[in-house]
Amino acid sequence: METTLTLPAQHEAKTRLARQSARLELDGLRRSFGSYNALDGIDLTIEPGEFIALLGPSGCGKSTALNCIAGLLSLTGGEIRLGDKRIDQLEPEKRGFGMVFQSYALFPHMNVRKNVGFGLAMQGVRGAEADKRVMDALSLVRLESQADKLPGQMSGGQQQRVAIARAVVIRPPVVLMDEPLSNLDAKLRLEMRAEIRGIHDQIGSTTIYVTHDQDEALSLADRIVVMSQGRIMQIGTPEDLYxxxxxxxxxxxxxFRTRLSGRVVSVSGGEATIEAAGARLSGTxxxxxxxxxxxxxxxxxxxxVAVDEGEGIPVTVTSMEYRGRAFFGVARAATGADLYFRADRLLPRGAKARxxxxxxRSLVFRGGKA
Known part of the structure; x- marks a missing residue:
């Protein structure tokens, strides 16, 4: 059975594992693979102790950026600085960062204690000091009673905690996490979110977390960096971006899954009204x-929302599903656009609705085809 640390023990573990972070600066990062620019000029300043989420779809460059910060990929251009020191030319092990991988990357033949202590051994930390630090790290992730188990004897969530303990035991100034929850089921993902944020708050290191899941980013990060096609599209707090x-x-x-192309008919007080898909619609x-x-x-x-009558976009329902408090569906407008909507009752496939x-609750952007 896993044990829970008392508050004094948690504070003691935090004190022993904490390491002072420094400002991390990414200046014009570029990474090319042949003619393909995976990173196309990334500028970002991360303050000490911040939790930053790199958010975007597959292929946007977020994992490439993380691997460049870690030193697993060399830069085509730009610089990385930690405090007043340039680090992009250092080997990965000399940067001193902790990293948590999507696949856990635990050694299957080593028990938990040896897996967590591997990084310390590489740093030359052995004996009583290494044992103490390993148990501090395991206490932080509430796995001290599992120290002698092999990874294969543990659940996915426990293995991910071992990977986190291994990353923080070396007292890194920066912890890098590459989609660490993607292999877990929905319930475990929710539990591990709270674990990860709690550990971040305790150890005080800077955390950079790669995800394609907006809910993860919103719940974990101090600031979110949204990326697309190797560039930063927007940086802000979760509330700003939401x-x-x-x-x-x-x-x-x-x-904002539904996108409708139209033409502006009026603008007043920060609100724009457009004609789109057979209706007049207004938004910020x-x-x-x-x-x-x-x-x-x-x-x-x-x-x-599906309405019984009056104004609205005329559509044909193509599918619906029940999600507890409401029905959610997909409908097609006369223009061929797919619209994602909510309704308080089941509408059959092929039903006409508005x-x-x-x-x-709508936003209006300059643009042509949605």
Whole structure:
């Protein structure tokens, strides 16, 4: 059975494992693979002790950026500095960073104690000091009673905790995490989110966390860096990005799944009204707009509602599913656009309906085809 640390023990473990972080600066990072630019000029300053999430779809460059920071990939251009020291030309082991991989990367023939202590051995830390630090790290992740087990005897969540303990035992100034929860089931992912944020808060190291899951980023990070095609699209707090995405692609990644192309008919007080998909729709203007401009309206599924009558977008329902408190579905507009919406009752496939955004919940961006 796993044991829970008392508050004094947690504080003691924190004190023993903490290491003073320094500001991490990425200046014009570039990484090319032949003619393909995986990173195309990344500028980012990360303050000591921050939890930063690199968020974006597959192929956006987030894992490439993490591997460049770790030293597993060399840069094509740019610099990485930790405090006043340039580190991009150092070998990975000389950077002193902890890393947690998607696949755990534990040694199957070593028990937990030896897995966690491997990095210390590579640093030349052995004997009583190494034993003490290993048990401190295992206490931090609540696995001290599992020290003599092999990885294959543990659950996925426990193995991931071992990987975290191995990363923090070396007292790193920066902990790098590459989609560490993607192999876990939904319940374990939720539990491990709280574990990871709690450990970050205790040890005080800077954490850089790669994910394609907006919920993970929103729940864990102090700031989120949204990436696309090797570039940074927006940096902000979770609230900033959730409520005020500055680009239609950022909005899409933050849950604004429905995108409708149209033309602006009026602008007033920061709100733009467009004609799109056979209806007039209004939303908060996120770009400077004027009547006649091409525009894209974006709205989240929970904020696009099926209405019985009146104004709205005429659609044909293509699928629906029940999610506990409401039904969510996909419908097709006459323009061929797929719309993601919410309803309080089941609508059969092929049913005609009208969809209307909740007031104040849509965003309007400059643009042409959605």
């Amino acid at each position: 409520l005020r995405p500055n680009h239609v692609d950022v909005a899409d990644f933050m849950g 203007a996120r770009d400077p707009l004027k009547p006649g401009d091409d525009a894209i309206l974006s709205v989240r599924p929970e904020d696009l 969809l209307k955004p909740d007031e104040g």
